[in-house]
Amino acid sequence: MTERRLRVGDDEVVLSSRDAPKGGGQAAVYPLDDNPGTVVKLYREPQGPDQERRVERMLNLTPLGGRPTNTSQPPELAWPTAVVRGVDGEFLGYAMRRFGEPEHVPLIGLFTRAQRLRCFPPQTDWRFLLGVCWNLAFMTARMHHEGLVIGDFSSNNIVVDGNGFVTLLDCDSIAFTDPASGEHFPALMQTADYSAPERQAGGPASPHTDNFALAVLIYQLLTVGNHPFGGVPHGSSSDSTIKDNIAASCSYVVHPEAVTTPRNMVEPTVLPPSLLALARQAFGPGVHRPESRPSAEDWLRALDRERSRVETCGERPRHTYGFHLTTCPWCARAAVTGQDAFNMPPPRPMPPPVPVGTPDVPEEAPVSRTLVLVLIALIAVIAVVVAIAASA
Template sequence: MTSTDGTDEHGPALVLGDGTRVTRGAKPLGTGGQGRVWGIEERADLAAKIYDRSPEPAQLRRLAAMLRADPLAGERLAPGQPPMLVWPVVLVEAGGRPVGYGMPYLDPAAHTPLSGLLQKQVRLRRFNGRAHWKFLLGVATNLAYMTAELHQQRFVVGDLSSANAVVDTNGYVTFLDCDSFAFTDSLTGESFGCDVFTDDYASPERQRGEQPTRQSDDFALAVL
């Protein structure tokens, strides 16, 4: 709940880029290396990633570039299909300074991490016996198609792993943690890399500390 002095129980109230004041949910939806993800009470369609620390200038430039970009925007979604990417769509401020961004909300109860889909017991529990080989082949096809389309638009996933994507009960895939994608800002020409990777899916060159490429994404995709 937001008080009349512009604060809530977590600190300064959150304000979207259009000036709308919003309230984060009572508990975070998830945590990561950079911050926590919260539901937004006034916007059921949005979640907010709030950084644990004040973002550095390079991080703010990356975020600004992501807000200008809109990868896979031309893809036509089927009825009921969730977004392909949990991509930043609006800046979030608190106390007059940027603290994170808003992104499409995904219902955790309706999505399963790919890591769970690789486990028989999870498949049986979450998909009621529907996760047979044809279903799994469809998920793999969707994942490969999305990766190829991102490459076509000059984006590299970078940290492609079973933990950074989820699937719904219809087999539609959504990429998470998109703020680690590697890409070049079409406006400024600045390139943004990806310094994180998951050991089990990282190609040899990534293990050596090199920046990700389409080929390193393909390596991770083959492992998946």
């Protein structure tokens, strides 16, 4: 078993080969055996002085720390807690609080029925998803108020707990300005399916680019996973990607007549009118006019209103939906697709048990109707022959 010695702040720790890392292409995240509440994020490639200086400056900041929270609410940011170095002092990464399963699940887990039913409590209904949206908008609004830009804002960079509280991971990629030195640290990472066109073209991250990604995430949550730029635009090649559709400002939410969407896609009208109007503003004029995108505060106010007027299905209590609908959309969807988005499938009936020690008795083979008729005819012939012989 190989071991790797590191220094986390002033403490020396040992990573063993049994520690299974997690993470993407830029870095790997390792648990610590002697401190289960902490993980270390180690970069796969050596980092330059800018990234080292970024992490060191972050240790002097306490963002989003001024609001009192419920004791059950985790921090909204997985902020660095210590610099991680090798035994020779080389910069390797940083430590942060652990946010892992089963307590915290990646936001993308709410987009598919199987993961939603497996990873979240039974009460994870549409009302719950509406609350997650509110928490996302609130976190984003607070970050923008403090001059922070998320930059790499995606479903893989957010985790959710069983109460719907959200936490942003990979905080070392956000954009901020160090108040002590005035040095600006830009956001360099991005995820294509959530990147606004100006970001795709090489422009910097900004509150406007965060607002675009926030709109996409809210739409995905409220339609249980449907991306607003999914589908294939008419006249384009079948390999058109979500990134291509974003760049072309082609969303079925705004232009349904121009896009071929997958079967059984959730209709945009499942969103209450106020939220659908914000979505169409973000995915229509807002695609190429960043200043016209709804802000996090716009979403927050609209979501706050909708949370107080959610309807509950009379047939299936786990079906909740917007007040603007006269019938349950999830019951209608289940009737068409055969799958219930928010309920476990009914268990299969079990066959009756076979008593122990009782031999299996084969069933009698059914008698062919033709064979019966042949036998009757044969008996009749025999009877005639006997009668003739007796009268001779």
